[in-house]
Every structure is written in C-alpha cells, then in structure tokens.
Amino acid sequence: MAATIECGADTNTSENNMSFKKALSVASSLTLQIVAECPVTKARVCDLILPHCAVNTPVFMPVGTQGTLKGITVDQLEALGCQICLGNTYHLGMRPGPDLIEKASGLHGFMNWKRNLLTDSGGFQMVSLVELSEVTEEGVKFKSPYDGKEILLSPEKSISIQNSLGSDIMMQLDDVVSSTVTGPRVEEAMHRSIRWLDRCIAANKNPHKQNLFAIIQGGLNSELRKACLAEMTKREVPGFAIGGLSGGEEKDDFWRMVTLSTDHLPREKPRYLMGVGYAVDLVVCVALGCDMFDCVFPTRTARFGSALVPWGSLQVKQKQYAKDFQPIDPDCQCPTCKRHSRAYLHALFKSDTAAMHHITIHNIAYQLNLMRSVRQSIVEGRFPEFIQTFMKRMFPSRDQYPSWAVDALASVNVTLE
Amino acid sequence: MAGSRMQLELSRVVQCTSRLGVLKGLGRTGQRSLEVPGCLLYTHFGTVPHLTQDTLHTMSNLPSVTQVTLSNIAEHQEVLEEFKDGFRKFAGLHDTVLYCSLHDPAMLCPTGYTTNKTVSVWGSGGRMELTVAKFMALQKSVQPDWYQSMADGETWQNSTSRKRVRKSVDRTLAHLDECLLVHQKSQELDGVEVFGVVEGGDILEERVRSARETAKRPVAGFCLDGLQTGSMDQSLRTQLIAAVNKELPEDKPRLLQGVGRPDEVLACIEAGVDLFESFFPFQVTERGCALCFSFDISPDPERAGRAPPAVLELGEEKDTAGDTKQNGDLNHDDQTQMTSFEINLKDRRYQDDFRPLVEGCGCYCCQNHQRAYLHHLLVTNELLAGVLLMIHNTSHYHGFFAALREALAEDKLDLLKRRVLRDGARQTERKEQDG
Numbered sequence: 102m103a104a105t106i107e108c109g110a111d112t113n114t115s116e117n118n119m120s121f122k123k124a125l126s127v128a129s130s131l132t133l134q135i136v137a138e139c140p141v142t143k144a145r146v147c148d149l150i151l152p153h154c155a156v157n158t159p160v161f162m163p164v165g166t167q168g169t170l171k172g173i174t175v176d177q178l179e180a181l182g183c184q185i186c187l188g189n190t191y192h193l194g195m196r197p198g199p200d201l202i203e204k205a206s207g208l209h210g211f212m213n214w215k216r217n218l219l220t221d222s223g224g225f226q227m228v229s230l231v232e233l234s235e236v237t238e239e240g241v242k243f244k245s246p247y248d249g250k251e252i253l254l255s256p257e258k259s260i261s262i263q264n265s266l267g268s269d270i271m272m273q274l275d276d277v278v279s280s281t282v283t284g285p286r287v288e289e290a291m292h293r294s295i296r297w298l299d300r301c302i303a304a305n306k307n308p309h310k311q312n313l314f315a316i317i318q319g320g321l322n323s324e325l326r327k328a329c330l331a332e333m334t335k336r337e338v339p340g341f342a343i344g345g346l347s348g349g350e351e352k353d354d355f356w357r358m359v360t361l362s363t364d365h366l367p368r369e370k371p372r373y374l375m376g377v378g379y380a381v382d383l384v385v386c387v388a389l390g391c392d393m394f395d396c397v398f399p400t401r402t403a404r405f406g407s408a409l410v411p412w413g414s415l416q417v418k419q420k421q422y423a424k425d426f427q428p429i430d431p432d433c434q435c436p437t438c439k440r441h442s443r444a445y446l447h448a449l450f451k452s453d454t455a456a457m458h459h460i461t462i463h464n465i466a467y468q469l470n471l472m473r474s475v476r477q478s479i480v481e482g483r484f485p486e487f488i489q490t491f492m493k494r495m496f497p498s499r500d501q502y503p504s505w506a507v508d509a510l511a512s513v514n515v516t517l518e
Numbered sequence: 519m520a521g522s523r524m525q526l527e528l529s530r531v532v533q534c535t536s537r538l539g540v541l542k543g544l545g546r547t548g549q550r551s552l553e554v555p556g557c558l559l560y561t562h563f564g565t566v567p568h569l570t571q572d573t574l575h576t577m578s579n580l581p582s583v584t585q586v587t588l589s590n591i592a593e594h595q596e597v598l599e600e601f602k603d604g605f606r607k608f609a610g611l612h613d614t615v616l617y618c619s620l621h622d623p624a625m626l627c628p629t630g631y632t633t634n635k636t637v638s639v640w641g642s643g644g645r646m647e648l649t650v651a652k653f654m655a656l657q658k659s660v661q662p663d664w665y666q667s668m669a670d671g672e673t674w675q676n677s678t679s680r681k682r683v684r685k686s687v688d689r690t691l692a693h694l695d696e697c698l699l700v701h702q703k704s705q706e707l708d709g710v711e712v713f714g715v716v717e718g719g720d721i722l723e724e725r726v727r728s729a730r731e732t733a734k735r736p737v738a739g740f741c742l743d744g745l746q747t748g749s750m751d752q753s754l755r756t757q758l759i760a761a762v763n764k765e766l767p768e769d770k771p772r773l774l775q776g777v778g779r780p781d782e783v784l785a786c787i788e789a790g791v792d793l794f795e796s797f798f799p800f801q802v803t804e805r806g807c808a809l810c811f812s813f814d815i816s817p818d819p820e821r822a823g824r825a826p827p828a829v830l831e832l833g834e835e836k837d838t839a840g841d842t843k844q845n846g847d848l849n850h851d852d853q854t855q856m857t858s859f860e861i862n863l864k865d866r867r868y869q870d871d872f873r874p875l876v877e878g879c880g881c882y883c884c885q886n887h888q889r890a891y892l893h894h895l896l897v898t899n900e901l902l903a904g905v906l907l908m909i910h911n912t913s914h915y916h917g918f919f920a921a922l923r924e925a926l927a928e929d930k931l932d933l934l935k936r937r938v939l940r941d942g943a944r945q946t947e948r949k950e951q952d953g
Binding site: 423459 | 563565566568570571572573576590596597600601608609610641642643869870887888890891893894895897898901902904905906
C-alpha cells in the first residue's frame with residue numbers, strides 16, 4: 102500500500118514502472134528462507150537474501166557508526182565473514198551529509214563496502230546524544246551540535262536520509278522512550294511510533310531495493326507491546342525490530358518482552374533485536390526466536406583492551422598478561438590470535454593504536470564465530486546441548502548463571518544443568 | 519666478533535658519491551638482502567604505526583629490514599628476558615631482518631640526560647637510563663640481526679658548544695669500545711652486527727675525527743647521528759656527510775638517522791648515504807596528510823616534457839625545474855609542519871573530491887578509497903584515517919626509494935631530482951596562492 106503511494110510519485114521512466122509493478126506485489130526486496138528450526142526452543146536458522154548478498158541468521162551485525170568500523174578496513178571485515186554491518190543515520194546525516202553520500206553512490210560507495218548495510222533511523226542518537234531534543238507529532242527537534250541550528254528529524258526526513266545512504270535495511274523513525282520510564286508517555290510513544298511507521302512507509306522512495314523495518318515499542322508493558330504488535334504486523338513491512346529494550350531495564354522484564362514479541366511476530370519475516378550483543382544475551386535471545394542483533398559493545402570494549410573469550414573477557418592491559426605468551430584464545434583462528442600473544446598485545450598498547458585494531462578484529466571474529474556455532478548447532482538439531490556447553494564455559498559454576506537467563510531458557514524448554 | 523657477514527656490493531657509484539648497490543648477507547642465515555639507497559621499515563615496537571600484519575601486507579616490496587628502537591623496548595626488558603626467543607618472534611615478525619636503534623627518529627629527545635656512563639631513552643613510562651651493561655643486556659634479549667651501538671647524540675641543538683661536541687664524540691667511541699667488548703664475549707650475539715655511530719655535531723673536525731676513529735673498530739656499518747632534520751640546513755649537512763664519508767670505508771653501509779624529507783634524502787644520497795629510516799611517512803600520516811609528490815621519470819613519450827599526471831590538481835605548468843629555493847622558507851625546525859610533498863586532506867577542498875589520493879597509485883588506499891572518504895575519516899577522528907594514510911604514505915615513500923635506485927641505475931638522478939623538487943615547489947606555490 103505504502104509502496105503504491107511512493108512509487109506512483111516517481112513513475113516517470115519505464116524502469117520505475119517495472120519496479121512499481123514489482124513493488125505492488127512484494128513491497129520489499131528481501132526474502133527469508135527458513136533453513137532449520139530448533140524443535141525445542143524458538144530458535145531458527147534462516148537465509149536472509151538482501152540486495153547485496155545473503156545473510157545467514159541468527160546474525161550479529163557490527164556497528165560502523167560513521168561509515169567505518171573503528172580502525173578496520175572493509176577487506177578485513179569481509180575476510181572475517183561479516184555479511185552485514187550498521188551505519189548510523191544521525192552521524193552520517195550530520196557528517197558528511199546525505200547529499201555527499203548520494204554523490205558517492207550511497208554509503209556502500211562512500212565506504213567501499215560491497216555487502217549489506219543496515220541504517221538506524223537516527224532517532225535513538227537524537228534522544229541519547231543530543232540534550233536539547235523535543236519530540237512532537239511532527240518529529241524530533243534538536244539543535245545541531247556542529248552549528249547550533251535547530252533541525253527537525255521527521256519520519257520523512259529520516260527515510261529521505263536513509264534513501265540517500267542506500268542501505269539494504271532501513272529502520273523506521275520511532276518515538277524512543279527510555280525503557281525505565283513508565284506511565285502514559287510509554288503509551289503515547291507506542292501509538293506515535295505506529296503513526297510514524299505509516300509515514301515512513303509512505304516516504305520510502307526505494308522499496309524495491311531498500312527494506313524498511315518496523316520497530317515494536319510499548320516499553321515493559323505487555324498490553325502495550327501486544328497492541329503495538331497487533332497494529333504493526335498489519336502493515337506490509339519486510340521485517341520487524343524489537344525496540345525500546347536494552348536500555349538499563351531489569352533483565353527479567355527484558356526477556357519477557359522479547360519472547361512476547363517473537364510470539365506475535367510473523368514466522369516468515371526477520372526479527373531484529375536492537376542493541377543486544379553480549380554473548381549470553383545473544384544465545385538466550387536466539388532461543389527466544391530473534392534473528393538479528395547489533396551492539397557497539399564488542400568493538401568499543403576492544404579499544405579499551407577487553408578481548409572477548411568463551412569464558413568471558415580478558416583485559417589485555419592488565420599486568421597479569423605482561424608475560425603471558427599465549428594467544429588471547431588458543432582455540433581462536435582469527436588473525437590476531439594466530440600471530441600475537443597476550444604479552445605482545447599488552448606491550449603494544451603502550452606504543453601504538455594498532456593494538457586496538459588487533460583486539461577489534463578478535464572481538465568481531467568472536468561474535469561472528471559465536472553466531473556461526475549457534476547456527477550450526479541449530480541446523481544439526483543440537484542447539485539445547487550447545488546452550489548447556491556454552492553456559493558451562495562462560496560461568497565457573499551453575500550458581501553463577503544469571504537467573505533471568507535460567508528463567509528465559511526454561512520458558513523455551515531448556516533447563517540448565 | 520665473528521667475521522662480518524654483512525656485505526655491501528656496490529654496482530655503481532655516480533659522480534664519485536651517489537652509491538647504488540645491494541647490502542647482502544643479512545639475517546641470521548645471511549640469505550636476506552636490501553637494495554641501497556634504501557630505507558628500513560619504521561615501527562613502533564615492531565608494528566608499523568596503525569597497521570596490523572594484514573593491512574601492512576597489502577603492500578608489496580616492503581623493505582626486508584625492520585627497525586625497532588630501544589625507547590619502545592627498554593621498559594619491556596624483563597618480559598623479553600623471560601620470553602627468551604628474541605624480539606622478532608615476540609612481535610610475531612617471522613620473516614624480517616631486525617635492526618635495533620637507540621632512539622625513535624620521529625621523536626626529538628630532550629637534552630641534558632646523558633652522563634659519561636649513561637644515555638637515556640624515553641618510553642611510554644618515561645625516561646630510562648641505560649649503561650653499557652644494561653644496553654647490552656637489552657640487545658641480548660632483543661636478539662636483533664644488527665644494532666646501533668650506544669651513543670651520546672645530544673649535539674643537535676644549534677647552541678651546542680665545541681666542548682660538548684668533543685665530549686659526545688669521545689663518549690660515543692668509549693661506549694662503542696665497551697659495547698664491542700661485551701658483544702665479543704656474548705654467545706647470544708654471535709653473528710649479530712654492530713653499527714658504530716658517527717657524532718660530531720656541526721663541527722667538521724669533530725665529524726672527521728669521529729668517523730676516522732669509528733672506522734678503525736670492527737663494525738659492520740655506520741650510523742650518522744646528530745644530522746637530523748631541524749639540527750642544521752641541508753648545505754651544512756651535505757658538507758659534513760661528504761667529509762665523513764671520505765673517512766669511511768667504501769664497502770660498509772652508511773645509515774643516516776633522522777632525515778626523511780624527500781628533498782633532503784636526495785641531497786644526502788648525492789653525498790653518499792646508503793640507508794634511511796622511514797619515519798617520514800608516519801609523521802605525514804599523523805598530521806592528516808598524504809604524500810603526493812611525483813617521482814615518475816618514465817620515458818613515456820606521452821608524458822615527456824609534461825608533468826606526470828600523478829597529482830591531478832597541480833595546476834599551472836609553470837616550469838620551475840631545478841629551482842629549489844622555493845623550499846627555503848620551510849620551517850626546518852618543526853618536524854610536525856606540513857611539507858610541500860604532501861596534501862592536507864583535512865582541507866575542505868577535499869570534501870567532495872572523489873579521486874584517489876594519487877591517481878594511478880597501486881596502494882590499497884588509492885585502489886579502494888577516495889579523498890572525500892579520507893577527509894570524512896579525518897574530520898570525524900576515525901581510526902581508519904591513520905590506517906589508510908599510513909598504507910598510502912608508506913607505499914608512496916618506498917616507491918620513491920625504488921624510483922631513486924632506478925634513476926641511479928639509469929643515470930637519471932638529476933631528472934628525478936628536478937621532478938621531485940619541482941613538484942614540491944609547485945605545491946608550495948599553490949599553498950601560498952591559497953593562503
């Protein structure tokens with residue numbers, strides 16, 4: 102429906118006419134093929150076919166905020182097996198701006214990334230980074246931190262920028278409320294997010310090559326979540342995100358909202374859980390039925406010298422590693438672990454920024470490998486066993502398992518030993 | 519010391535001074551070599567700044583010799599001693615010849631911290647004082663293929679007195695004798711080569727004395743110290759180097775420390791220098807700039823008589839060939855100042871410039887990215903800016919050395935010099951116009 106409106110507006114060439122017809126029938130340019138479903142939990146493995154390449158889900162998507170993944174070249178990222186990464190609309194919209202990126206053949210061309218990109222709406226950064234922001238029905242008003250000018254980020258504006266960026270997956274502008282807020286503001290935000298979704302759908306100029314995802318809101322209130330799910334799933338959108346979580350709420354509330362959302366989301370469309378990236382959260386939320394994840398944590402923590410390992414993390418800069426001549430993780434096959442020891446990386450942190458790049462590479466490899474193992478175990482029908490092994494390795498003893506994870510997994514029939 | 523395996527085979531000496539050849543017998547097995555004039559691979563603790571091995575090896579034709587400095591290493595002595603297998607293995611550098619120098623050429627060392635028995639190096643944890651005993655213990659734990667002997671190089675300031683210069687020569691010779699004594703008794707250093715250090719500040723007689731005395735010792739080659747950019751102008755440097763080289767044996771390599779600007783490199787090669795340190799591309803990278811000077815002297819008729827298309831934006835064809843005065847106003851004292859051999863990518867004019875840094879450049883950066891992207895990475899302080907610039911600048915700089923050798927082989931050094939200096943001059947002009 103939305104595609105009809107927008108494509109109708111620019112059917113001035115035969116090529117557009119073609120896509121217009123196509124858009125009427127599909128209104129999206131992705132397909133989701135379910136490869137395997139876990140018979141015990143809600144986990145599933147899919148091939149998500151996007152314009153630039155197929156993505157194997159469940160997938161972790163590294164975040165390249167300003168059109169670059171901190172210190173890593175696109176070739177390195179590709180070599181690690183990354184099929185999709187993120188760019189942030191707020192940052193890129195400010196610098197270098199949508200016009201320039203459009204001139205550079207979109208964000209793909211600008212950063213020379215040949216695989217898929219997902220862009221957020223810009224709304225989250227506005228609320229979290231910019232102090233002076235005001236949300237009205239029109240959009241989010243804020244003062245540019247660069248020139249102090251007042252700017253309005255409306256649903257139309259967000260989509261227009263994302264159309265310029267040319268991402269394979271775009272996110273609707275949603276009314277973001279902190280997950281710790283309760284009361285009428287949450288309900289207002291939920292309803293507004295639905296209205297903004299319709300405006301975003303209508304504003305999308307490229308439905309045939311850019312997939313717009315809806316974002317489920319409703320805070321930590323089950324009824325509001327359900328209402329939002331009921332409304333949004335009526336729309337012809339190619340995928341759904343679960344939003345408004347991972348913002349400091351209790352984990353008990355978090356997982357219940359996640360599982361409630363996946364219960365009501367259509368099986369044939371991808372489900373993206375925003376802002377989640379800790380290993381335990383990933384494994385649990387895959388079990389709850391989520392397909393896609395993103396988080397700045399693995400790359401941000403790397404720059405502080407924190408390397409992710411199957412038993413948690415390893416603070417390379419700590420003195421105890423100064424004479425530790427093993428790799429970060431002896432079982433890891435990443436370029437960092439194959440060549441460098443903890444001791445060398447420890448010392449290099451004092452001499453050069455390349456130390457950060459080494460850990461960033463390792464952490465991305467860790468995240469992608471974790472998801473690869475998850476997928477493989479689901480395909481081979483042993484995901485519940487995988488979870489047991491994973492948890493045993495991650496925590497020294499059973500009584501250190503976080504109770505929310507135990508409960509969440511129990512809800513999908515996995516009782517941790 | 520076992521007989522020196524390092525051997526300099528000169529294939530050509532142009533106008534009695536510029537030397538072309540191959541430094542052979544490098545590395546523990548003696549199988550590695552390095553073409554001269556050449557430069558070493560500059561690193562921070564064994565890592566080319568900003569680069570991992572993956573990004574580094576997007577470059578082919580990297581020098582076979584990696585330079586590490588005690589200023590980075592000294593504070594990790596205990597670790598290396600416990601590791602036992604030497605720095606090369608510690609740093610994951612499997613296939614390189616390792617040269618260990620005293621100071622980081624990209625950093626100016628404060629003066630006033632040497633004594634008769636010690637020199638100081640500055641690491642991340644501050645100053646460390648080295649005696650010959652400590653210096654040699656470090657070399658044993660580093661296990662380089664060759665190292666610079668301990669030296670008192672605190673003569674680079676203009677105000678250094680003759681007395682202080684003489685003292686630095688005396689001390690450096692004394693350090694060398696002590697180092698050699700320890701070296702010869704150390705089994706761990708069997709087959710490792712030592713470079714003696716020529717000091718003497720800006721005083722000709724002291725330079726000559728230092729060279730003459732050092733040459734009498736069983737060293738494999740010579741480091742020319744205290745002549746770095748900022749310490750003196752090029753004509754004096756050329757004069758001192760020429761005088762020093764007369765005292766040094768023909769068949770041993772001469773490594774000039776602290777000089778990296780292309781114009782100065784050219785002049786020093788004409789004065790008979792063989793080896794340089796490649797810290798210059800790092801400095802260019804740190805100021806957000808890209809090397810763009812042309813060194814293409816190919817006889818391609820389409821290009822003949824015209825400036826090569828290496829840098830498109832170089833405007834007018836005003837021929838200033840051979841006119842080097844244009845560079846005279848550059849501030850030689852400040853190594854952080856932009857030179858005329860580079861472009862400043864932070865400049866707004868590159869915001870929507872979708873060309874590679876240097877047209878036709880084969881480096882990973884130029885093959886994959888555009889100036890506009892580099893500009894964006896720089897203004898947003900993104901780490902990838904340093905990575906990509908370092909790849910390009912390193913590649914460009916080593917390309918320049920390859921061109922230098924080719925020019926020497928074909929007797930076209932003058933042509934190359936004109937090309938490099940003219941480009942530099944044009945850039946300066948342009949900057950002035952813009953300013």
